[in-house]
Amino acid sequence: MVDGWWIAALLLIILVGYTFPYRRLNKRLQQSLAEAARLKSKLSSTRRELVEVNARRKKMLAASTEALVIVERDYKISSANKVARRLFGKPGSEATLMAWTRQHLLQELVEHTFQGEKAPPLYFTWGDRNLEAHTRFIKEHKEVVAVALAIHDVTEVQRLSRARRDFVTNISHELRSPLASLQLLTETLLNGALDNKKMALKLVNKIATQTDTLNQLAQEVVDLSMLESGKAPLRMASFSLQAIVRKQIEALLPQADRKNLTLNTDVGDDITVLVDETMLGRVLTNLIHNAIKFTETGGVTVSAKRVDGQDLSPQSAPSSLPTGKEIAISKEIEGDWVMVSVADTGKGIAADELGRIFERFYKVDPARSRRDAGTGLGLAIARHIVEAHGGHIWVESNYGDGATFYFTLPTDY
Numbered sequence: 299m300v301d302g303w304w305i306a307a308l309l310l311i312i313l314v315g316y317t318f319p320y321r322r323l324n325k326r327l328q329q330s331l332a333e334a335a336r337l338k339s340k341l342s343s344t345r346r347e348l349v350e351v352n353a354r355r356k357k358m359l360a361a362s363t364e365a366l367v368i369v370e371r372d373y374k375i376s377s378a379n380k381v382a383r384r385l386f387g388k389p390g391s392e393a394t395l396m397a398w399t400r401q402h403l404l405q406e407l408v409e410h411t412f413q414g415e416k417a418p419p420l421y422f423t424w425g426d427r428n429l430e431a432h433t434r435f436i437k438e439h440k441e442v443v444a445v446a447l448a449i450h451d452v453t454e455v456q457r458l459s460r461a462r463r464d465f466v467t468n469i470s471h472e473l474r475s476p477l478a479s480l481q482l483l484t485e486t487l488l489n490g491a492l493d494n495k496k497m498a499l500k501l502v503n504k505i506a507t508q509t510d511t512l513n514q515l516a517q518e519v520v521d522l523s524m525l526e527s528g529k530a531p532l533r534m535a536s537f538s539l540q541a542i543v544r545k546q547i548e549a550l551l552p553q554a555d556r557k558n559l560t561l562n563t564d565v566g567d568d569i570t571v572l573v574d575e576t577m578l579g580r581v582l583t584n585l586i587h588n589a590i591k592f593t594e595t596g597g598v599t600v601s602a603k604r605v606d607g608q609d610l611s612p613q614s615a616p617s618s619l620p621t622g623k624e625i626a627i628s629k630e631i632e633g634d635w636v637m638v639s640v641a642d643t644g645k646g647i648a649a650d651e652l653g654r655i656f657e658r659f660y661k662v663d664p665a666r667s668r669r670d671a672g673t674g675l676g677l678a679i680a681r682h683i684v685e686a687h688g689g690h691i692w693v694e695s696n697y698g699d700g701a702t703f704y705f706t707l708p709t710d711y
C-alpha cells in the first residue's frame with residue numbers, strides 16, 4: 299500500500315516535471331500569438347494609412363496648379379501630375395526627361411540638381427507660355443535618388459508686372475509734356491512777357507489748358523484704377539436713356555459749335571436703362587468728345603435701338619474683337635438690351651488700329667492727341683464701365699470715312 303503511494307507520488311512528480319516546461323512554452327506561444335495579432339492589426343492599419351496618404355498625395359498632385367514631376371536617377375519619369383501631362387503630354391513608361399520634354403535647359407537643371415547643386419530657378423518659354431522651373435533633390439540614406447521638378451506658368455504674372463511698368467512709364471511720359479510746357483510758359487512770362495498784356499493773356503490761356511490736361515490725367519488715372527480694382531461700385535437704377543443722352547449732348551454742344559459740327563440724337567423716349575447714371579454719362583462724354591475731336595466737317599449722331607441675342611449676330615458683332623469673342627457676344631447677350639452708337643464723319647481709324655484703341659494710353663497719333671489734350675485713357679475707362687454693366691463696346695470704321703462706336707446696356711422693363 300505504501301509502495302502504491304510512493305509510485306503515485308513519483309508519477310505525479312514526473313508528470314509535473316514534464317508538463318511544467320510545456321506550460322511555459324505554451325504561455326510564450328500564447329504571448330507570441332497575441333504579439334503577432336497586434337503586429338498584424340498594426341500592419342493593416344499602417345497599410346490603410348499608407349493607402350490614404352498615397353490617395354491624398356495623388357489628390358494634392360492633381361490639385362496643384364504647378365506641373366510636378368519626379369525624375370529618377372536614370373532620368374526616367376516616375377511621377378507626373380495632370381498639369382505636367384497637359385504641358386508635355388503623357389510620358390511613356392520608359393520616357394526620360396529629355397525625350398519627354400525636349401528641353402535641354404530643363405535637362406541641365408535636373409543634372410545640376412542631381413550633383414547636389416542648389417540650382418537657381420530656370421525661366422523658359424513653351425509655345426506662347428512663359429514658365430518658371432524649380433528643383434529639389436530627394437535623398438535616401440544620404441544619397442540623391444531622385445529630383446522633384448516643379449514648373450509654374452508665369453505668363454500672367456509677367457504680363458501684369460509689364461503692364462504695371464508700362465503704366466508708370468506712360469504716366470511719367472504723360473506728365474512730362476504738360477509740366478515742361480508749364481515751365482516754359484511761366485519762364486516766358488517771368489522773362490518779360492508779363493509786360494505785354496496781349497502776349498501774357500495768350501500764355502495764361504495756354505497755362506490753363508495744360509493745367510486742365512494735368513487735372514484730366516489725374517482724374518482719369520484715379521478713375522481707371524478704381525474701376526480696375528473694383529472699388530467703384532455701380533449705383534444701378536432705372537433711367538430714361540434719352541434724358542441721359544440729352545444731358546451729355548447739351549454739355550458738349552458748345553464744343554461742337556466751335557468746330558461748326560452738327561450734334562444729333564436719335565434715341566426714342568421709350569427706352570429705360572438699368573445703369574449707373576454718372577458712369578454712363580462718362581462713357582457718352584468720352585465717345586462724343588472724341589467724335590467731335592476727330593471730326594473736321596459734318597457732325598456726330600448718337601442713336602439707340604433695342605436688341606437681343608439674335609440681333610447681335612457674329613456678322614454685326616465688333617470687328618475690333620477676335621473671332622472667339624464675337625461668337626461669345628451672341629451667346630452672352632440674352633433678353634432685352636439696348637445698343638447705343640456714336641457715329642461721326644471724321645477721319646476714321648485704320649483697320650490695324652481698331653483692336654488697340656481701347657488699351658490704356660493708346661493713341662493712334664500721339665502728337666495730335668497732345669495738341670488736343672488727350673490722355674489715351676478715355677476709351678479704356680469707357681470699356682471698363684460698359685463691361686461693369688455687363689455690356690460690350692466696340693468700334694467700326696473705314697479709314698477716312700468716319701468711325702462708329704457701339705456699346706450695349708441692359709434695359710429695364
Ligand code: ADP
Pocket residue numbers: 584588589592642644645646647655660661662663667671672673674675676677678701
Ligand atoms: P484720347 O484721350 O487720346 O482721346 P482715347 O482712349 O479716348 O484717348 O482714344 C484713344 C485713341 O483712339 C485716340 O487717341 C484716337 O487716336 C482714337 N480715337 C478715338 N475716338 C476716335 C474717333 N471718333 N475717330 C478717330 N479716332 C478716334
